[in-house]
Amino acid sequence: xESVNIKELNxxxxxxxxxxxxxxxxxxxxxxxxxxxxxxxxxGLLADGHxxxxxxxxxxxxxxxxxxxxxxxxxxxxxxxxxxxxxxxVIGTMIYSQKSEQFQVKQGPIxxxxxxxxxxNRSPAKVQSALLEAMQERQVTIGDNTYxxxxxxxxxxxxxxxxxxxxxxxxxxxxxxxxxxxxVDYPKKEEERLIIRMHNSKQFPKATAQLxxxxxxxxxxVVKDVYMDEKIxxxxxxIVYATRTPEEYGLGKLKDLIQYGASPxxxxxxxxxxxxxxxIKRRGYVIPEDVRAVCNEVLRHRIGLTYEAEAxxxxxxxxxxxxxxxxxxx
Amino acid sequence: MKRxxxxxxxxxxxxLGAGVKGFAQEQxxxxxxxxxxxxxxxxxxxxxxxSILVGEQVVWSTQMELPQDQELMFAPYASxxxxxxxxxxxxxxxxxxxxxxxxxxxELEVKLLLTSFDSGYYKLPFMVALTPQxxxxxxxxxxxxxxxxxxxxxxxxxxxxxxxMRYPVTFREVLPWAVLAIALAVLGYLLxxxxxxxxxxxxxxGKPVVQDPPHIVALRELDRIRGEQLWQNGEExxxxxxxxxxxxxxxxxxxxxxxxxKTTSEIMADLSDKKIEPRYYKELDELFxxxxxxxxxxxxxxxxxxxxxxxxxxxxxxxxxxxQLQEAAQKEAAQKEASRNEAAQAGQNEKVEE
Numbered sequence: 272x273e274s275v276n277i278k279e280l281n282x283x284x285x286x287x288x289x290x291x292x293x294x295x296x297x298x299x300x301x302x303x304x305x306x307x308x309x310x311x312x313x314x315g316l317l318a319d320g321h322x323x324x325x326x327x328x329x330x331x332x333x334x335x336x337x338x339x340x341x342x343x344x345x346x347x348x349x350x351x352x353x354x355x356x357x358x359x360x361v362i363g364t365m366i367y368s369q370k371s372e373q374f375q376v377k378q379g380p381i382x383x384x385x386x387x388x389x390x391x392n393r394s395p396a397k398v399q400s401a402l403l404e405a406m407q408e409r410q411v412t413i414g415d416n417t418y419x420x421x422x423x424x425x426x427x428x429x430x431x432x433x434x435x436x437x438x439x440x441x442x443x444x445x446x447x448x449x450x451x452x453x454x455v456d457y458p459k460k461e462e463e464r465l466i467i468r469m470h471n472s473k474q475f476p477k478a479t480a481q482l483x484x485x486x487x488x489x490x491x492x493v494v495k496d497v498y499m500d501e502k503i504x505x506x507x508x509x510i511v512y513a514t515r516t517p518e519e520y521g522l523g524k525l526k527d528l529i530q531y532g533a534s535p536x537x538x539x540x541x542x543x544x545x546x547x548x549x550x551i552k553r554r555g556y557v558i559p560e561d562v563r564a565v566c567n568e569v570l571r572h573r574i575g576l577t578y579e580a581e582a583x584x585x586x587x588x589x590x591x592x593x594x595x596x597x598x599x600x601x
Numbered sequence: 602m603k604r605x606x607x608x609x610x611x612x613x614x615x616x617l618g619a620g621v622k623g624f625a626q627e628q629x630x631x632x633x634x635x636x637x638x639x640x641x642x643x644x645x646x647x648x649x650x651x652s653i654l655v656g657e658q659v660v661w662s663t664q665m666e667l668p669q670d671q672e673l674m675f676a677p678y679a680s681x682x683x684x685x686x687x688x689x690x691x692x693x694x695x696x697x698x699x700x701x702x703x704x705x706x707x708e709l710e711v712k713l714l715l716t717s718f719d720s721g722y723y724k725l726p727f728m729v730a731l732t733p734q735x736x737x738x739x740x741x742x743x744x745x746x747x748x749x750x751x752x753x754x755x756x757x758x759x760x761x762x763x764x765x766m767r768y769p770v771t772f773r774e775v776l777p778w779a780v781l782a783i784a785l786a787v788l789g790y791l792l793x794x795x796x797x798x799x800x801x802x803x804x805x806x807g808k809p810v811v812q813d814p815p816h817i818v819a820l821r822e823l824d825r826i827r828g829e830q831l832w833q834n835g836e837e838x839x840x841x842x843x844x845x846x847x848x849x850x851x852x853x854x855x856x857x858x859x860x861x862x863k864t865t866s867e868i869m870a871d872l873s874d875k876k877i878e879p880r881y882y883k884e885l886d887e888l889f890x891x892x893x894x895x896x897x898x899x900x901x902x903x904x905x906x907x908x909x910x911x912x913x914x915x916x917x918x919x920x921x922x923x924x925q926l927q928e929a930a931q932k933e934a935a936q937k938e939a940s941r942n943e944a945a946q947a948g949q950n951e952k953v954e955e
Contacts, residue, residue, distance in 0.1 A: 280898070500897045556898035559864045599861050601842075601896065 280498065280555030287493040290482055291551050294342055297478040301338045302331055303469065304462035310551065311453040311568055312339055312427070316487060317494045318547035320450020320540060321406050321426040323391075323441075323572065328431055330455045336387045336427045343487060344480030345384035346421065350402075352394040354437065358401035362411045376413050381405050384421050384484050388428035392438040402426065403445045423487045443531075443575060450540045451565070452572035490550075497546040498556040502601035504542070507562055511538045513594045514574050522597055528585055530575035541569045559600045567591055638732070641673075642666045643740060644708075652746035655720055658692060661713045663728065663740060664700065669707050673738070676729040678713055685726040688719035689745070695728075711740075717747040815854035816922040822847040823914050832907040840907070841892040844914050848885070855921055865889040881920040884913045 291313060298309045308324070312335060315322040324332045333349075340347030350361055363379035380386065381402065388402060405411050406426050410419045428449070430441075446452070458466065469475065509520070515532030517525035542557075544565040549557045567588055574587045637643065642665060649660040667673065679691040693714035700708040711728065725742035732738060813821075823844065831840035849860035849868070858871040869886050877885075888910060894900035 498898060500899070502896055556894075558893055558897050560866055563864060596859070596862055600864055 281553070284493065284497070284550060284555045285553050287490060288550055288553055290486060290490065293481045294339070297342045297481055298335070298338055300476045301478050302335050303465045304458040305331060305335065305455065308332075308335055308453060308455050311451055312336070313551055314544050314547040314565060314568075315427070315451050316343075316423070316425060317490055317550055318450060318540075318543040319423070319425075319491055320543060321428070321448065323446065323449040323452045324427060324429045324455055325432055325452060326429075326455030327433065327457070330457065332429045332455055333387060333389060336385065336429075338478045340385040340387075341478045341480060343384070343482045343484060345423070345484045345487075346382075347385045347387070348380035348383035349387040349389060350380050351389045352391050352398065354393060354395065356394045356398045358398055361398060361401050362405060363413050365414045374414065376416065376418075378413070378418065379411075381411060382418070382420060384423055384425065386424075386426045388426055390430060391428040392430045392440055395439050396442070399439065399441060399445055402428075403448050406448050421484070423484055423491070446572045447534055447536055449572065450544060451568040453568055454571070494543075494547050494550045497549050497554070499542060499546060500556070500601075503545070503557050503559065503562065506559055506598070506601050507538055507541050507545070509598045510562070510566065510570075510594055511535075511541065513598055514570065514590070517594070520594070520597055522593060525590055525593060528577055528580035528583075528590060530577045532575075533570050533573040537570060537573045541565065544569050563595055566595055637738060637740075638736065640668050640671055641738065646741060646743060648743050648745060651744070652748060653717070655718055655747060655749055656716060658714055658716045659745065661715060661725065661743065663711045664708065665711075665740075666706050666708050669702055669705050672733050673709070673730045674732075675711060676731070678726075678728060681726050681729055687726045688721065688723060688747075689715050689717045689725060692716055715745075717745065720747045720749045722746050815851050816918050816925075818854075819847050819851035819918045820915065822850075823911055823918070827911045832904075832910075837895050837901060837907065841895040841910070844910055845889060845892045845896075848888075848914055848917065851918055851921070855925065865893055877924065878920055881917045885917050888913050888917075 294313060295309060298312075302309060308331075312322065314320075316339070324336075326332055337347065337349075350356075359379065361379050362381050363377050365374040366377045367373075368375045386402075391399060391402070405420060409422075409424055410417050412418075430438075457463075511533045513520040513522060514529060514537075517523065517529060541562065545557045545561040548561040548564050549555070552561070554561075570591050571587045574590060576585065576587060576590075580590075644664045644666055646663040647661075649662070650657075653659050675695045675697060678694050682689055682691055691713065693712075696712045698710045698712070700710050702708070713728075715725070717723070723745050725745055727742050728740040730738045730740065826840065826843040826847065829840075829843075831837070831843065846861075852858055852860040852868065852872065856872065856875050858868065860868050860871075863871065865886075868889065869882075872882065872885070891900075891902060891906065891910075895902060
């Protein structure tokens with residue numbers, strides 16, 4: 272049996288995860304509250320997974336992503352998705368140069384480490400598709416040439432649950448490419464008071480660059496090394512399977528509420544996100560708590576509800592809660 | 602004389618039905634010329650419709666006037682039709698009605714309901730009546746035109762045969778079935794409850810199953826794990842999994858915390874308000890955390906640590922059981938105290954009333 276020295280593993284994680292505190296501190300300078308949002312941004316960053324943020328306007332979604340880009344000192348670009356946006360506006364295009372009498376490649380804003388796709392559901396499917404294709408392949412083809420996207424490459428898309436008129440909701444297959452879907456909630460009363468004070472002060476705090484993109488790439492390697500026991504793997508598979516065949520887990524009542532369950536990509540994402548969460552918690556191994564902590568964010572956009580569920584106002588969150596409370600913890 | 606005439610008339614009517622067949626046929630040609638008697642005047646004889654479709658019904662009504670003391674006995678029209686082999690069917694035979702009596706005269710009306718299933722233009726057979734004097738009277742009949750449904754062969758379109766029409770089921774029809782279904786459902790449910798109850802009692806297919814209390818089950822399981830000597834053979838993971846599973850099952854039964862579906866921190870959080878002695882609570886926390894390390898982090902504890910696991914688990918189970926006994930004793934004492942107070946209060950009230 273391969274023996275892992277738990278002390279050594281934990282010490283290594285402690286050493287490598289020191290920057291987590293720095294990022295959190297810098298984020299807290301600018302973002303008041305929203306610990307859940309900050310934590311999930313870190314998970315996405317470390318697990319190499321794209322993030323979809325959903326919340327009402329004015330909840331600091333864009334600010335949080337902007338701040339994270341500032342802290343990492345990485346190339347950041349923001350694309351405001353509008354109904355008239357074209358795929359070329361995102362990935363780039365060929366422009367004819369009269370001077371050189373040749374077509375030149377003009378790379379689009381997607382060539383950045385952090386891409387903020389603001390209000391992604393405001394653009395038609397062809398633009399969403401172009402972005403999501405790049406997210407999956409991590410490369411873009413313009414003309415005859417294929418260009419690799421920089422590393423780390425992280426897309427953080429936002430959408431708000433209101434004002435659905437004139438929007439193009441992301442199809443299930445596209446939304447599955449986001450590792451996490453984070454629902455941003457309103458701040459608490461005390462936090463909101465602090466936000467007012469902060470904005471009324473003479474100088475709005477700004478995060479400073481503390482890390483290089485290479486640090487993130489190195490940290491991602493360490494995250495991959497975080498030990499995941501086969502019991503945890505089985506636990507993850509059980510949770511994902513329970514979304515597909517709930518009746519096999521004593522959840523027959525959910526059978527008519529779920530149209531389709533989570534994909535194998537969900538299992539991969541759940542495993543990676545759990546590892547990243549364990550890393551943030553300075554652990555070199557994954558425990559069931561880690562899986563449960565990221566379960567909602569990983570699965571909520573991957574479970575399709577039936578009309579019956581929608582009619583009864585049942586959310587994917589409540590289904591996930593039922594599953595977590597029923598599947599046996601190893 | 603009158604009496605004699607009446608008897609003759611009766612006999613005549615009795616034979617009229619049987620004999621009318623041959624009689625009518627033979628006489629038909631002749632009667633055409635026989636005029637009506639002077640005292641009888643037919644005022645109206647007409648059909649409700651001159652022309653009918655095949656199968657349609659038509660009323661033939663005849664009104665006549667005759668002296669008040671004169672009688673007429675009509676032969677059944679169906680027998681006339683049968684004798685004549687006329688292509689009409691009698692739906693309702695002769696109905697005789699007196700419409701009016703005035704100035705020594707009476708006005709009669711005879712009605713018939715007829716139909717025909719053969720198309721054509723027919724003269725209906727005569728209506729036959731007898732007088733008390735024994736004379737036979739033939740009342741003239743109208744013509745009837747029986748037509749088919751006209752078919753426009755130029756524009757005729759064949760339609761498929763219509764399906765059988767189903768009338769809506771009435772509540773009365775459904776009621777017996779509904780009652781039967783409900784009765785069967787109730788019967789089935791009662792049977793299910795009975796079988797389940799008997800099975801739980803173990804008396805349906807065997808001896809009653811006596812369930813051991815949770816602490817006995819847990820201690821027995823811990824003893825079994827100790828006997829297997831798992832950690833001594835390098836099976837630490839199996840050893841810790843067995844011990845924690847036994848404890849989680851015990852916690853579930855003892856404290857009603859769904860420990861099998863909860864993580865270590867969640868179990869400990871749920872147990873924090875169960876008034877467990879801090880020493881045992883801390884030991885359990887340590888045990889679970891070590892087990893997590895072994896189960897999920899390939900941690901290999903030392904022998905001393907492994908040796909302590911079963912005694913720690915046993916101590917926790919015993920302590921929890923003792924706590925259970927104490928709680929039961931306290932509850933009992935409190936109940937006794939309450940009933941004693943109630944009795945004392947009742948005694949005081951009685952004294953006050955006296």
